[in-house]
Amino acid sequence: MRRRVGLLAAALTAAGALAPAAAQAHGIAGSTDLPIPEWMFAWAAAIVLIASFVALGVLWPRPRLEQPRLRRLLTIPPGVRTLCGLVGVALYGAVLYAAFAGTEVPTANLAPTAVYVAFWVGVPVASVLLGDVFALFSPWRALYRWIAGAARRLHPSLDAAPMAYPARLGRWPAALGLVAFAWVELAYVDKDVPATLGLLALAYGVVQILGMSVFGERTWSERADAFGVWFNLCSRISIWETRGRELCVRPPLSGLPRLDPLPGTVAVLAALIGSTTFDGASNGVLWVDAAPWLQDRFAGLGASLTLANELASTVGLALAIAAVAGFYELGIRGMRSVDPRRDAGELARAFVHTLVPIAFAYALAHYFSLLVFQGQALIYLASDPLGTGANLLGTANTQVNYTLISPTAIWYVQVAALVAGHVAGLVLAHDRALAAFPDDRRAAVRSQYWMLTVMVGFTCLGLWLLSAVNA
Secondary structure: OHHHHHHHHHHHHHHHHHHHHHHHHHOOOOHHHOOOOHHHHHHHHHHHHHHHHHHHHHHOOOOOOOOOOOEEEEEOOOOHHHHHHHHHHHHHHHHHHHHHHOOOOHHHOHHHHHHHHHHHHHHHHHHHHHOOOHHHHOHHHHHHHHHHHHHHHHOHHHOOOOOOOOOOOOOHHHHHHHHHHHHHHHOOOOOOOHHHHHHHHHHHHHHHHHHHHHHOHHHHHHHOOHHHHHHHHHHOOOOEEEEOOEEEEOOOOOOOOOOOOOOOHHHHHHHHHHHHHHHHHOOOHHHHHHHHHHHHHHHHOOOOHHHHHHHHHHHHHHHHHHHHHHHHHHHHHHHHOOOOOOOHHHHHHHOHHHHHHHHHHHHHHHHHHHHHHHHHHHHHHHHOOOOOOOOOOOOOOOOOOOOOOOHHHHHHHHHHHHHHHHHHHHHHHHHHHHHHOOOOHHHHHHHHHHHHHHHHHHHHHHHHHHHHHOO
16 A cells, blocks of 8 residues: 555656646746745645645544534624625625716726625635625625515515425536626626626626525525525635524534535536636636637637637636536546445535635635735725725725735745645545545545545646746
8 A cells, every 4th residue: 555655646746746847938927036946836735735645544544524513602693694784785785886887997996896806706715714704794695684574574475485496406506607707707808897797796686686585595595696605615614603693613624524515516616616727727828829719710700809709718718617527527436446336426426525625725826916916906996986086985095005915925825725725625535535435444545546636636737827827
């Protein structure tokens, strides 16, 4: 067994070094300021993952995260949910108002920065640090509760039980919603137009309220609300958990093994990782070479230049998502070789929660500098949300401080996020393998050779993307 681990370690370490080395020609912003070459980061990341794998096999002999012990801290006051809902609705309303009534200049309007930076990047970080905060602040959940309450008071007959949510749908609506948002962000030419963004945000809110009215608030939010599902997945990494009105503390990551592996969950994670992958790759040489060829093909079919560009990006996004799903499927097929009696679909669902830290790590690594720098724009946009020259809070003249963090520090944070996310994925996979193979610990460890391959592969891909983005 030791010999196999050693051979596998050598192969994976070599792979970890080669993938970023191929991207080295692209360059890294501030690379001349780095204390060590980029390829050393790849070696270090691969070694950390392999060392973690070996340590888990020796020091983690039984499942520890499947049934964690919760420690109750306090009871949440009854008015907190209402207050948080008011805040969420007020922020949602402010973004919509700015989108429709404000300037058409995206950088001077609150809406684009609020959606793409504060909401899409900031809320996942807050969820990992603070727990499922979005469940408290979700504007459409609050609006639904208010509308449903008013309807019941006016017509008690409307207080009917919700319809049963079709089991086969699972989280597929959320997966489709995440793909749609990724398409708007990465392919749609008018993604930054405030009025268009406001219309999309309004339509999304209406769909959520209608869905909750049919299938119930909690069921719809936890299965079909694309953002509610993603933010809840992130919150499962945190140490905080609420049960009713009880706030509890749990071990880190222990919320993920209890994730219900509904149909479409793999698609949700593939969409998240794949869209971030395409966002990073679209800034690299590979896509710069491929995009014009695709655009020419679509233009030859009669598409306008704008439509050809959107269609090319759509193809790239779809291929990136498919590649991530295929890579995960490869790892699952490899695990099945340990015990061919296991169903591949069953294994894919059993281990899907291991992709959550990777999805978050990709998002944090890719968008960290955006959050740090463009997030500062919220300070002056809050004073002048419409871009009319107002100074409501006295901060309209605040400037973005681009020296707040150095390029070298950003690179360290990005690499640390990638490595930590993949180590967390290894921990979760090892813990689940011990539960899946309770009578054969050696089989549990062998089954994770392929998962280690997946983790190192995703790490190499992440480092390559960082090189491409920072080129």
